[in-house]
Amino acid sequence: MNKVIDNYILQLKQNLVNLPNSDMQDVVEFYQEFLLDGNYHNESEIIAELGTPKQLARKIMADYSVSIPEREEAHKTSSKSNLKTIWVILLGVLAAPIGIPLALAAVIVMVAVLIALAAIFIALAIIITSLFIAGAFILIRSFGLLFGGYWASGFFYVGGGLVLTCISLMLFPVIMKFIRFLTAECAAFFQHIGRKIFKQRYYKTNV
Template identity: 55%
Template sequence: MSKIIEDYIKELNQKLEDLPESDRQDVIDYYHEFLLDGDFQTEQAIIEDLGTPKMLARKVLADYSASADSQSTKQSRKSSHSNLKTIWLILLGVLAAPIGIPLAIVFAFVMIAVLVIFCAVFIAFVAFVLALITGGIFVLVKTFGLLCSSNWATGMFYVGLSLALTTIGIMLLPIIGKFVQFLLARCATLFRYLGGKIFKRHYFKTRSTSGIEE
């Protein structure tokens, strides 16, 4: 193997550290053989065909994250962290994919817009929960003096209302975590779908997938 190919493969391997070891080795073996068979003589020739190791790694990781097959092997690890990583890898892969600058910008804009919408929904939900708690406390403080006056019955009503608001807010607090997981799961699913539409050429190449037509 020439020094040029050796250096390219070594850097690619480092950039693919997020892939499981067995899958990473298969990908490295595939592109190693690809470069040897192609008889590339210069680094520029490799970059023109595959992109830089960093760009190729992003496309491989994005294709892997968007792949239904790869996701089915990670059913037990569908955590918020893994979904967030999936979203990030696919977004980076879209930006690195050679699908034309205008089209890349459109897809990236759509994905970023989706993230903004999901963040807005999350912030609105958190604000609603906090408003219930703070509103309940505020009502309690403002009406506490009524309990010691002739309007004690009205005071009792507002005290009950404040306790109800605060209790509902506190009960909703644990749901915030579940809500985040739900939003990230739905967002990751959407990104996988969009990624599957974008990556017509499969960059996640292994010995078992190398027969896929590009």
């Protein structure tokens, strides 16, 4: 086999580590056959046709990510998996051979969505942390009142501190579910954009 093709396929395989093994084997075999049939003899010809191994891997992974049903699968997976999907699609859009205006518009929209998502995450984290810290601080200060002769005020602040602490603990699972919902919706939105952009299929399809 052509050493240039061997080297390209090896690098491609190394950049597809996050693809399921069975799918990765299919993809690798497809591009291996494609390059052999094309009778490519140097790396520059391959890169001109498919891009670098890393670029092609990003396009394949992005195309794989957008091939998953949008909302059904997004809401079944973890926030970490959805964030990974978002990142993979963004990298794929950056690597895809599309018109510059379209690429810029897509990237700007995606980055704006990510910034908004990050802002919401930070705001929620600040709110729940502030409530917990405030509750803990009030509880600590209330003990000084209890043992300092101001027991009535002390009990009042103990109650207030417990209320704030309990609210923060009760809000935590609710906020986590809300974050999972937001990341799932964001992943579905990115998949939708990816389907609009990736006119040429890279995952297990004809080039």
